[in-house]
Amino acid sequence: MFEQSFIDPNHIRERFSQALSAMYRAEVPLYGSLIELVSEVNEEYLQAHSAKLHRSERDSDLTRLSQERHGAIRLGTAEELHTMRRFFAVLGMQAVGYYDLSVAGLPVHSTAFRPVAARDLAANPFRVFTSLLRVELIPDLALQDQIKALLSQRQIFKPQLLALIELAEEQGGLNAEQASRFVLSALDTFRWHSEAPVDAVTYQQLKHIHPLVADIVCFKGPHINHLTPRTLDIDAAQSAMLARGIEAKAIIEGPPPRQHPILLRQTSFKALEETIQFQTASGEWQAGTHTARFGEIEQRGIALTPRGRALYDELLAQVLERVPQPEANPEYYSYVLQQVFQAFPDDLTVLRREGLAYFDYHLQADHALETLRLSVEELIQQGVIIPVPMIYEDFLPVSAAGIFRSNLATDSNPAFNAQANQQAFEQALGVGVLHEFEWYARMEKQSLERCLAVLHG
Ligand code: OOG
Ligand code: NI
Numbered sequence: 001m002f003e004q005s006f007i008d009p010n011h012i013r014e015r016f017s018q019a020l021s022a023m024y025r026a027e028v029p030l031y032g033s034l035i036e037l038v039s040e041v042n043e044e045y046l047q048a049h050s051a052k053l054h055r056s057e058r059d060s061d062l063t064r065l066s067q068e069r070h071g072a073i074r075l076g077t078a079e080e081l082h083t084m085r086r087f088f089a090v091l092g093m094q095a096v097g098y099y100d101l102s103v104a105g106l107p108v109h110s111t112a113f114r115p116v117a118a119r120d121l122a123a124n125p126f127r128v129f130t131s132l133l134r135v136e137l138i139p140d141l142a143l144q145d146q147i148k149a150l151l152s153q154r155q156i157f158k159p160q161l162l163a164l165i166e167l168a169e170e171q172g173g174l175n176a177e178q179a180s181r182f183v184l185s186a187l188d189t190f191r192w193h194s195e196a197p198v199d200a201v202t203y204q205q206l207k208h209i210h211p212l213v214a215d216i217v218c219f220k221g222p223h224i225n226h227l228t229p230r231t232l233d234i235d236a237a238q239s240a241m242l243a244r245g246i247e248a249k250a251i252i253e254g255p256p257p258r259q260h261p262i263l264l265r266q267t268s269f270k271a272l273e274e275t276i277q278f279q280t281a282s283g284e285w286q287a288g289t290h291t292a293r294f295g296e297i298e299q300r301g302i303a304l305t306p307r308g309r310a311l312y313d314e315l316l317a318q319v320l321e322r323v324p325q326p327e328a329n330p331e332y333y334s335y336v337l338q339q340v341f342q343a344f345p346d347d348l349t350v351l352r353r354e355g356l357a358y359f360d361y362h363l364q365a366d367h368a369l370e371t372l373r374l375s376v377e378e379l380i381q382q383g384v385i386i387p388v389p390m391i392y393e394d395f396l397p398v399s400a401a402g403i404f405r406s407n408l409a410t411d412s413n414p415a416f417n418a419q420a421n422q423q424a425f426e427q428a429l430g431v432g433v434l435h436e437f438e439w440y441a442r443m444e445k446q447s448l449e450r451c452l453a454v455l456h457g
Pocket of ligand 2: 072
């Protein structure tokens with residue numbers, strides 16, 4: 001455990017996530033409306049379904065749900081990613097998963113920083129989808145150099161924040177006063193800067209390569225570009241968004257609605273056009289605009305095994321083959337999505353027996369002890385061991401690409417065709433990413449072993 005004087009990283013994460021949310025709410029008022037909308041939808045859902053909720057849904061009561069957020073940032077250099085990893089470690093967050101977004105023609109690759117232990121996730125599951133620019137994919141070498149030069153001039157972490165990260169590493173934690181300063185100075189890194197210290201021509205040139213490149217390279221810091229609340233009913237939230245005149249994405253990314261939701265479903269509202277200032281060669285400021293920040297809502301479902309995920313990926317590919325441009329034909333897309341996904345079992349016992357989804361095993365509180373000779377399957381049938389679906393805590397590359405795309409005017413931009421390069425990403429990070437499937441499998445195995453250990457004395 002932590003020394004008496006150290007604050008639990010879960011508390012620092014909670015405070016940072018709340019402070020970030022308050023800052024973003026002040027910066028992007030539409031985000032505040034989205035939060036209100038989602039909390040109304042969740043409240044209604046809980047009232048209507050309280051009797052037949054999964055235990056995992058019941059446990060995530062309104063208080064925890066109303067705290068739950070994920071955000072996203074985009075970084076420019078290996079050093080930035082490296083320091084960001086150390087920063088998130090102070091908040092009890094680790095890099096989980098590698099997302100290759102070049103499959104979607106984007107010049108970035110990503111990970112998600114999040115808490116890992118069940119207890120920490122339960123305390124506050126704050127996650128940050130973090131992308132790193134792949135400068136080497138930009139075809140023009142002179143431009144690559146220009147980008148590197150621009151990025152080398154910025155320092156996205158304030159000196160006092162760097163000092164506090166180091167202190168936390170040396171001491172093994174932060175005390176209350178240090179944690180407060182840490183949270184406060186960390187906000188600066190994620191804040192929006194309306195001054196772009198480049199001239200308008202450079203901005204246009206980078207935007208022409210890809211809007212993502214301009215967004216990463218032309219600003220003083222990696223402004224948080226969205227903060228996403230979690231809803232229990234994304235279809236209701238999507239309708240509510242449209243009913244209030246919020247310009248939502250035409251389709252919901254991810255699997256179709258189901259009896260037992262799987263993985264992750266997401267929708268977003270379009271990025272805002274914001275006024276910024278470019279710096280001319282003579283040092284004067286010149287007004288311009290930039291779109292980067294948007295709003296998103298997500299619904300989380302059951303975590304799938306590699307087998308379940310392969311089936312999901314295969315079915316989604318079939319859907320996209322039949323409807324290559326979902327946004328252009330939202331109704332037909334959702335019809336095809338529902339049709340094709342009928343091949344994905346929607347029964348918890350089938351999902352479990354076919355090894356498609358992960359479960360957390362719990363013991364029935366007042367189980368009889370004459371169960372020693374029963375198999376696990378029999379113990380489950382008799383209600384001695386209860387399988388509870390595990391929630392998917394991560395992201396989906398195809399959905400992420402759809403979210404990126406809907407917020408960047410990419411029509412005129414070339415696609416970046418490349419291979420994944422997890423090794424380069426991990427080298428920048430300074431550690432390997434945690435493999436998400438291994439993590440779910442381990443949690444599942446441990447929960448079953450705990451049950452059996454109690455039963456077998
Ligand atoms: C990240 C987009 C991905 C998600 O929820 O899949 C994402 C970005 O736009 O930087 O946040
Ligand atoms: Ni997101």
